[in-house]
Amino acid sequence: MVDRLRFGIVGAGMMGREHIRNLKLFPEAQVVALADPVATSIQASMAALGPAAIAAKGYPTVEAMLAGERLDAVMIVSPNFTHRAILETLMDTDIAILCEKPLCTTVADARWAAKTATARSAVFWTGMEYRFMPPVAQFIGRIQAGELGRLAMLSIREHRFPFLVKVGDWNRFSRNTGGTMVEKCCHFFDLMRLIVGREAISVFCSGAMDVNHLDERYGDQRPDIIDNSYTVVDFEGGVRAMLDLCMFAEGEEQQESVAAVGDRAKLKVTIPSGELVFSPRVPLGQSKTVTRTRVAVDPAALAAGSHHGSTYYQLSAFIDAVSGRGPVLVTADDGLRAVAIGAAAELSLREKRLVKLDEFA
Numbered sequence: 001m002v003d004r005l006r007f008g009i010v011g012a013g014m015m016g017r018e019h020i021r022n023l024k025l026f027p028e029a030q031v032v033a034l035a036d037p038v039a040t041s042i043q044a045s046m047a048a049l050g051p052a053a054i055a056a057k058g059y060p061t062v063e064a065m066l067a068g069e070r071l072d073a074v075m076i077v078s079p080n081f082t083h084r085a086i087l088e089t090l091m092d093t094d095i096a097i098l099c100e101k102p103l104c105t106t107v108a109d110a111r112w113a114a115k116t117a118t119a120r121s122a123v124f125w126t127g128m129e130y131r132f133m134p135p136v137a138q139f140i141g142r143i144q145a146g147e148l149g150r151l152a153m154l155s156i157r158e159h160r161f162p163f164l165v166k167v168g169d170w171n172r173f174s175r176n177t178g179g180t181m182v183e184k185c186c187h188f189f190d191l192m193r194l195i196v197g198r199e200a201i202s203v204f205c206s207g208a209m210d211v212n213h214l215d216e217r218y219g220d221q222r223p224d225i226i227d228n229s230y231t232v233v234d235f236e237g238g239v240r241a242m243l244d245l246c247m248f249a250e251g252e253e254q255q256e257s258v259a260a261v262g263d264r265a266k267l268k269v270t271i272p273s274g275e276l277v278f279s280p281r282v283p284l285g286q287s288k289t290v291t292r293t294r295v296a297v298d299p300a301a302l303a304a305g306s307h308h309g310s311t312y313y314q315l316s317a318f319i320d321a322v323s324g325r326g327p328v329l330v331t332a333d334d335g336l337r338a339v340a341i342g343a344a345a346e347l348s349l350r351e352k353r354l355v356k357l358d359e360f361a
Contacts (some may be wrong), residue, residue, distance in 0.1 A: 004030040005322060008071045008095075010062055010086055011078030012045035013037035013167055015100065019075055020048045022312045026319060034058045035065040038167055062089045071095050073123075073322050080183060081176045084109045091116045096123035096322040102186045102342065103335030105178035107360045110339040117332035123321050125328055126335030129310035130187040130256075131194060132317070135295040136310075139258060139269040139276055140195055147278070148262030154241040154324040156164065156188045157257045159228060159249035162212040172213060172223035174346070175241055180245075180350070181205060181224045182342035188243050189233070189341035190334060198236040199337070202356045205231040205345035210249040231345050273307050297307070311314070 005028055009016050019054040023200055036042050051057055059065040062074075066089070069306045073096040076086050083104050090097055097117075103126050104110040117124035130136060143151060163171050163184075170176045177183035193199065207229025209235045216223050227247040234240055234357035259268040278291040301312035320326030344355040 002325075004028055005072040005319065006030055006032045006070060008033035008035065008065050008069060008074045010035045010065070010074060010076045011037070011082075011100075012041040012058075014164065016041075016075075016077040016150070017045050017048040018305040018307070019077055019313055019315070020045055022301070022315050024049070024052065025300055025304060025312060026315065028323070029315075029319060030055065032056050033065045033069045033071065035060070035062050037061070041167060052287070055107070062086050066090075066093070073098065073318075076100055077168045079168075079176060080105050080178055084113070085115070087113055091120060094122045096125075096318075098125045098127055098318050099332075099335070100127040101129075101190075101335065102178055102182050102339050103332060104339060105176070106180060107336070107340050107343050110336040113260075114332040116334040123318075123328055124332050125318050125321065126330045126332055126338075128187060128190045128313065128330045128334065128338070129307045129314055130191055131330065132310040132313040133308045134192070134297050134313065135269050135271060135274040135276060135308075136258065137313075138295050139260075139267060140191075142267060142276075142278075143260050143262075145197055147265060148260055148267055149264030149322070151196065151239055151260060151262045153238065153261045154192060155244070155259045156191065156242070157244040158184075158188070158255060159246045159252040160255050161250045162247050163225065169218055172216065172218065172225060173221070174224050176340065177225065178339065179346040180247075181207070181229065181231065181345035182339055183225075184233070184247075185243060185245060185345065186335075186338035186342045187230075189345075190330075190338040191258065192233055192235070192241045192243075193334070193337060195258075196235045196237075196239045196241065198239065200233050200235055200341050200344075200357050202234045202354055203231060203341060203344040203348050204354045205229055205348040206352075207231075207245070207345075207349040220229075226349065229349060231348075233341060243301060274308075310359075 045054040076099040212227040213223040231243040253271040256271040297309040303311035305311040
């Protein structure tokens with residue numbers, strides 16, 4: 001019998017528990033350690049493990065976890081501002097690492113992480129779940145197969161609920177998250193890069209904190225995270241992409257939609273419907289032919305998380321990479337570049353100007 005991969009999870013909060021529920025779906029994976037300074041978070045994650053908790057131990061720090069366990073892989077699911085320090089502890093080991101988005105809260109720290117990850121022999125993976133939603137993955141595949149012809153425009157819309165309450169309310173402050181455009185939107189900037197297949201040149205962002213958290217106070221501090229924005233990203237080769245974000249739109253039926261338009265057709269995908277709509281160009285006056293398809297998602301994967309099954313599919317690919325069966329699909333450099341676009345958007349909305357990516361070079 002082949003030994004199971006021994007996983008440690010750093011950060012036993014809400015997303016840590018989502019990873020636990022998904023790892024339980026893989027017979028070759030075993031969660032043996034949890035690291036978190038908050039005892040109640042450890043307890044909640046042990047409860048999520050169920051009977052498997054008998055083989056797992058809780059630790060207050062990453063250092064204690066490494067001293068007490070033999071691990072094959074570590075997942076960093078802790079608050080954004082802790083990533084740099086945790087990575088400093090893990091980078092010199094031969095343990096595979098999956099670091100949740102954003103890679104770090106600043107471009108400087110993300111650049112350090114990308115450079116250090118490149119020098120290590122063990123797997124390093126940046127967590128970017130949205131790539132792995134089955135409808136989105138099919139959407140990307142069809143664009144890359146050339147169905148739209150030459151891509152010209154890409155738009156992403158997320159209209160959703162506000163930021164959730166987290167331990168210590170850390171996600172109410174940009175100094176802890178990197179700002180909404182880094183914390184939340186690095187997913188979408190990663191998608192843009194993947195779909196366009198080129199690098200971003202410039203960013204213009206208009207955004208504000210207009211509705212959420214206005215009456216919240218934490219001691220003498222007020223939250224400073226924006227809750228809505230429009231961001232335009234220009235890419236090499238002339239492709240333009242736009243992100244429309246609203247975090248006070250709880251009533252929206254389709255939380256996310258992504259639309260791409262080429263010189264031959266348009267393709268759109270919506271989540272959670274999982275519907276893809278293909279609309280080829282037709283001469284004026286001729287009947288339009290629109291094709292609609294729905295992409296199925298494993299019910300067990302849907303039940304295990306709140307990201308349309310993407311956590312399961314990403315972990316499947318990560319386990320393949322750790323086991324030597326597949327490549328790393330989301331590198332530390334991908335994480336760095338997504339953070340850089342987000343940081344450029346934050347700078348743009350504060351200074352009300354176009355920001356060029358080479359300002360972060």
